[in-house]
Amino acid sequence: MQTQATPTPPPGDTAIGLDTSRWLNQQIRPGAPLTRWAVCFGLLQAVAVIGQAWLLAYVLHALIIETRPLDEVRNLFLALPLAILLRVAAGLAREEAGLRAARRVRDALRTRLLDQAHRLGPAWHAGQQGGVFVTRLLEQVDALEGYVARYLPQRWLAVLVPLLIVAVVVPANPVAAAILFVTAPLIPLFMTVVGHTARKRQMQQFEALARMSGQFLETLRGLVTLRLHDAHLGHAAVVERNAEAFRVRTMRVLRLAFLSGGVLEFLASLAIALCAVYLGFGLLGHLEFGFADGQPTLLVALFVLLLAPEFYLPLRELGSHYHARAEALAAAEPLRDMLETTGSQPSGGTRMPPDGAPRIVIDRIGFAHREGVAVLDDFSLTIQAGEAVALTGPSGSGKTTLLRLLLGQHTPSAGQIEVDGTPLGEYDLTAWREHIGWMSQHPRLAAASLGDNLRLARLDATDDALIEALSFAGLGEWYAALAAGLETRLGEGGRAVSGGQLRRIALARLRLRPTRLLLLDEPTASLDRETERIVVDRLAVLRQGRTLVLLTHRNAPLSIVDRVVRLQTPSSPSSPSVTIAATTPTTTLAAPLTTPRTVQPAEQRHVLA
Numbered sequence: 001m002q003t004q005a006t007p008t009p010p011p012g013d014t015a016i017g018l019d020t021s022r023w024l025n026q027q028i029r030p031g032a033p034l035t036r037w038a039v040c041f042g043l044l045q046a047v048a049v050i051g052q053a054w055l056l057a058y059v060l061h062a063l064i065i066e067t068r069p070l071d072e073v074r075n076l077f078l079a080l081p082l083a084i085l086l087r088v089a090a091g092l093a094r095e096e097a098g099l100r101a102a103r104r105v106r107d108a109l110r111t112r113l114l115d116q117a118h119r120l121g122p123a124w125h126a127g128q129q130g131g132v133f134v135t136r137l138l139e140q141v142d143a144l145e146g147y148v149a150r151y152l153p154q155r156w157l158a159v160l161v162p163l164l165i166v167a168v169v170v171p172a173n174p175v176a177a178a179i180l181f182v183t184a185p186l187i188p189l190f191m192t193v194v195g196h197t198a199r200k201r202q203m204q205q206f207e208a209l210a211r212m213s214g215q216f217l218e219t220l221r222g223l224v225t226l227r228l229h230d231a232h233l234g235h236a237a238v239v240e241r242n243a244e245a246f247r248v249r250t251m252r253v254l255r256l257a258f259l260s261g262g263v264l265e266f267l268a269s270l271a272i273a274l275c276a277v278y279l280g281f282g283l284l285g286h287l288e289f290g291f292a293d294g295q296p297t298l299l300v301a302l303f304v305l306l307l308a309p310e311f312y313l314p315l316r317e318l319g320s321h322y323h324a325r326a327e328a329l330a331a332a333e334p335l336r337d338m339l340e341t342t343g344s345q346p347s348g349g350t351r352m353p354p355d356g357a358p359r360i361v362i363d364r365i366g367f368a369h370r371e372g373v374a375v376l377d378d379f380s381l382t383i384q385a386g387e388a389v390a391l392t393g394p395s396g397s398g399k400t401t402l403l404r405l406l407l408g409q410h411t412p413s414a415g416q417i418e419v420d421g422t423p424l425g426e427y428d429l430t431a432w433r434e435h436i437g438w439m440s441q442h443p444r445l446a447a448a449s450l451g452d453n454l455r456l457a458r459l460d461a462t463d464d465a466l467i468e469a470l471s472f473a474g475l476g477e478w479y480a481a482l483a484a485g486l487e488t489r490l491g492e493g494g495r496a497v498s499g500g501q502l503r504r505i506a507l508a509r510l511r512l513r514p515t516r517l518l519l520l521d522e523p524t525a526s527l528d529r530e531t532e533r534i535v536v537d538r539l540a541v542l543r544q545g546r547t548l549v550l551l552t553h554r555n556a557p558l559s560i561v562d563r564v565v566r567l568q569t570p571s572s573p574s575s576p577s578v579t580i581a582a583t584t585p586t587t588t589l590a591a592p593l594t595t596p597r598t599v600q601p602a603e604q605r606h607v608l609a
Helices: 014-027 031-063 070-126 132-142 143-171 175-184 185-222 225-229 232-283 297-341 399-407 430-432 449-452 462-472 476-480 499-512 529-542 556-560
Strands: 360-372 375-382 388-392 414-419 438-439 517-521 546-551 562-564 579-582
Touching: 014 070, 014 297, 014 414, 031 070, 031 143, 031 297, 070 143, 132 185, 132 297, 143 175, 143 297, 175 297, 175 579, 185 225, 185 232, 185 297, 225 232, 232 297, 297 546, 360 430, 360 462, 360 562, 375 399, 375 414, 375 438, 388 399, 388 556, 399 438, 399 517, 399 546, 414 430, 438 499, 449 499, 462 476, 499 529, 517 529, 546 556
Parallel strands: 388 546, 388 562, 438 517, 517 546
Antiparallel strands: 360 375, 360 414, 562 579
16 A cells, blocks of 8 residues: 655745635635625624613613613613623524534535545545545544634624724714724734734644544554554554644644733723723813713713723634634645545446456556556456456555456556456446445445445345345344344444454345456455355355456465466566466466566466465
8 A cells, every 4th residue: 555645735835825715715605605694693793782882871871970760761771681682692693604604614525525535536545644534524624614604704794893883983982983993903913923823833733633643543453463563562652652742732722822812802901991091081071072062971981981892802703713714724725635636536438338247358457556666567367257266466466456457446557458358448437336246355334224334235225135135144143133123223333243244244235236247355354264164155156157356365265266366576576477276277367467477277276375
């Protein structure tokens, strides 16, 4: 497996950051209508705040300064809770609209990422570092939620709400409105300076998280090997060091966020204090300019002071949500790189594959995952219709690559593969794959019901067909003991299955699929002898009337094949020949991989370890 690191642009590259911002703005279009609703609810909330401030100021002025009886202002006093309820309701509606917009954007982006992964194919996915794609699909897509749900509506509200408040304050006191207007740009200025640093650190966090996810997944995959070599304790220390470094970087990001939030609060408090000093001196009679008729009143002073915090509140909220923008931009760059990745698994032509077991001719093909490192070179092999061929050999000899070429996931760099006399590239590869039964050495189990797991092989399969497939795979008694039957949930959050049961579930899927070609990759790996015997016996039934290509390092599956072909790594020219074993004398069937080799016929089946 080749691991390909996704290139990440330098954090400080302004041009790349601008392009990423534009790309990100294109991805939020599915949530744009709900974002506009969030802005409208935010403006309604601001109107309620202004009404609440005026009602409170007027009631207090009437009771304290004008000494009016409570009965005269009772209606206004009762209207105050209504203004508060309107403010709360508008705030909740704004939050809900933002969250729904974020959900739409996340769902649309995840759909695009999954479609892109499907277009690139399993061969591309196998070349990625373990865990990176899952991190992008979950963590990095979720990082857009704060940007869409809160930052985008707040970006508009940070402009519209202060302007609305200034427009209301100007008739009451132009000087106070000027103080608010002049001090307002200090908050966005500092927010921009801090946000640039936050974005760089957040990008480093996402890169570290992706590396840790890949390392942790690879560690789980190789845990048995680590324990066999008594290296698990040393590797645990490496994981611990990486986790501690990630914790320290996380605390740095949080420290920057809290520090910037504290500074924004300090600047807003200074501006409010400046406004309060001006109004206080006015009420004391030391300042008379800016007030209507030169006479300051408690009504005006309270009204302005109650609105001053609300004037800076949208700017402070924008500052706190600006970190969501930095996080979204940091997450967007690797997502954009994946969506803009060129290349895909071959799509083939328009010709439909023929019926019946195919005859496959592999004619002098070559393939390399990396330039200059050939996996297959000038390799030829003919597989007759209905014949079963086993491929053996050391790791790196090209066995799995050959299966991916037959699946149409790779295109040979030289030579061609013919199916029933027609080049494979001329067939509709989607239709071609529909008639292939694939069984991996690591079968997948979805976190879904047993029936859904079986229908991965055939969507239109009836319940009776599913039960018959389970019985065929030797799981009849196990199924009979399930209280929920086909509705039994398997995988995460459901019923656990053993490795042997999982392999037989994969065998049941193979039974359900209407196939003409079987491609089996280590179908009995890690199985005990009894389970291996069951799987091999069932595969012997399934191979009847079908062409079979089998990869194995074990002897038991060789009992169901007609020929055994041993492949060797191209990097070892001194190694033995490609050997083909058969039940009848065989002529040359496989051409050399990298250097001329002879094909050795056999009078009887020859087991190759």
